Each structure stands twice: as C-alpha cells, then as structure tokens.
Amino acid sequence: MIQHHPGEELLLTLAAGHLDSGPAVLVDAHVERCASCRAQWRQLQAIGGALIDDAEPALLETHALARTLERIDARDGTSNANGSIQRTITTPRPPLPNGAIWPRSLHGSTISRWRWMGPGMRWSRIELPHEPNASLHLLRIAPGRSLPIHSHDGIEFTQVLCGSFDDGRAVFGPGDFDAADGNVHHQPIVRDSGECVCLAYVSAPLKFDSKLAAVIGRWIGM
Ligand SMILES: [Zn+2]
Structure with missing residues (x-):
C-alpha cells in the first residue's frame, strides 16, 4: 500500500508539462504506479487542457508544447528531421531484484551497470536523452545497510522501486515517493525485509556529515 505521494503542486506542475525532465521522471514513475x-x-x-482551450494563443507559454513533445520523445523514441518517430534502440540495463519493475518514464534513458559505493551498496547513473546532465541515479542497498547522514542544498526526490527504508521521519516502501529539502537531515536505513532499490534525483549536491561520504558523493555525482 502506497503511503507517501508527491504534493498536489508537484502533480500540477507535471500535468502542465512544466516540470524539468529529471524530477519529472520520478513523479511520472510514481503516478504510473499509484x-x-x-x-x-x-x-x-x-483542468489544464480546458484552460489552454480558453486561452488566447499568445498567452500560452511558447516552450510548453516543446517541452511536452520533448518528454514524449524521451519516452517513446526520438523525432527525426521529418518529424516521424524513430524507436530508440533499447540499451542494456542492470539487473533488478525480483519483483522490481522498470518505470516507463526511464524509456530511452541510458542506465549504467551497478557500481560499488560501499559494503552492500551499489549505484547506477541514469542519463536522460534530452537532459543527460540531470542528477539522476539508482541506488541499490542491501538489507540493514544505511546511507550516510546528510542534508540538502536543493531538493531530493526519491521513488522506491522495491524494498523499504526508514529515515527516522517515516518508513518508505514500494511505490512511495519522498521529497526532502534543506530542512531534512536524515539517514535512510534499509529494513531487513529485502534489498531496496530507489530512483533518486537531486537538484544540488547532498551535504554529507562525514568527509568520506562527501568524497564518495562527489565521485558518484550526488
Ligand atoms: Zn501517489
């Protein structure tokens, strides 16, 4: 049972096509499952469609359509010069634990192999076709392991694909979404029930309490 959801403002921004591709991948992944x-x-x-129907064309944000089309391209393939869609060749993806499903919003992305970042902890870098520099990662953490204590200079979105973690504020399980900012200082600890895989987006590097964690964070790009 999904307990934690994106706020209405975030859903509205997504529905209006105004959410950047990086965070949109996570909110999309949540909406797909919830x-x-x-x-x-x-x-x-x-509501957004009705507002657009009533609006003067000049009032519409000119980039809104372009952004929506970009996001459709990112999901379904890429447009060529004639405007026709070429299906993206699916690149190999790292294996997921049993029961975890790839969100459709990652279609067309390049997803690296699992890389070691500590005992029982692995990560993978996700590159979106139209925003390859967005800080988007997969984290795969073994039962009982914890991520380093950290806070945030920007926002951190997390979408749980499988397993669950407790960061002292709440338990986040499969399908749950979390948004954390500079007011949150936390240490996610994976529960003993199984491996946890999360999609993670950060708008700015995390602020780790430990110097070693800060070095690893810089290496990973989180
Ligand atoms: Zn939801």
Whole structure:
C-alpha cells in the first residue's frame, strides 16, 4: 500500500508539462504506479487542457508544447528531421531484484551497470536523452545497510522501486515517493525485509556529515 505521494503542486506542475525532465521522471514513475495520484493527475490535466482551450494563443507559454513533445520523445523514441518517430534502440540495463519493475518514464534513458559505493551498496547513473546532465541515479542497498547522514542544498526526490527504508521521519516502501529539502537531515536505513532499490534525483549536491561520504558523493555525482 502506497503511503507517501508527491504534493498536489508537484502533480500540477507535471500535468502542465512544466516540470524539468529529471524530477519529472520520478513523479511520472510514481503516478504510473499509484492509482490515486493517477486519478488526480488526470483531473489536473483536464483542468489544464480546458484552460489552454480558453486561452488566447499568445498567452500560452511558447516552450510548453516543446517541452511536452520533448518528454514524449524521451519516452517513446526520438523525432527525426521529418518529424516521424524513430524507436530508440533499447540499451542494456542492470539487473533488478525480483519483483522490481522498470518505470516507463526511464524509456530511452541510458542506465549504467551497478557500481560499488560501499559494503552492500551499489549505484547506477541514469542519463536522460534530452537532459543527460540531470542528477539522476539508482541506488541499490542491501538489507540493514544505511546511507550516510546528510542534508540538502536543493531538493531530493526519491521513488522506491522495491524494498523499504526508514529515515527516522517515516518508513518508505514500494511505490512511495519522498521529497526532502534543506530542512531534512536524515539517514535512510534499509529494513531487513529485502534489498531496496530507489530512483533518486537531486537538484544540488547532498551535504554529507562525514568527509568520506562527501568524497564518495562527489565521485558518484550526488
Ligand atoms: Zn501517489
């Protein structure tokens, strides 16, 4: 049962096509899996569509359509000069634990192999076709292991693909979404029930308490 959802403002930004590709991948991945957010997102899209129908063309943000098309391209392939869609050749992906499913929002992305970052902890870098520099990662953490204590200079979005963790604020399980900012100082600890794989987006490097963790964070790009 999904317990933690993106806020309405975030869903509205997504529905309006105004969310940057990096964070949009995570919110999309949540909406894909969460029936209640999907229903809310459809309503918000309908409201947005009605507003666009009523608006003067000149009032529309010129980049809104381009951004929406970019996101569709990113999901479904890439447009060539004639405007037709070429299916993206699927690149190899690292294996996931049993029961975990790749979100559709990662379609067309390049996803690196699993890399070691500490005992029982691995990471993978995700490059989006239209925003390759977005700080987007997969983290795969063994049961009982914890990430280093950290805070944030920007925002951190997390979408749980499988397993669960407890960061002292709450337990986040499969399908849960979390948004953390500079007010949150936490240490996610993976519960003993199984490996945890999360999608993670950060808008700015994390602020680690430990110097070693800061070095590893810089190496990974988080
Ligand atoms: Zn939800």
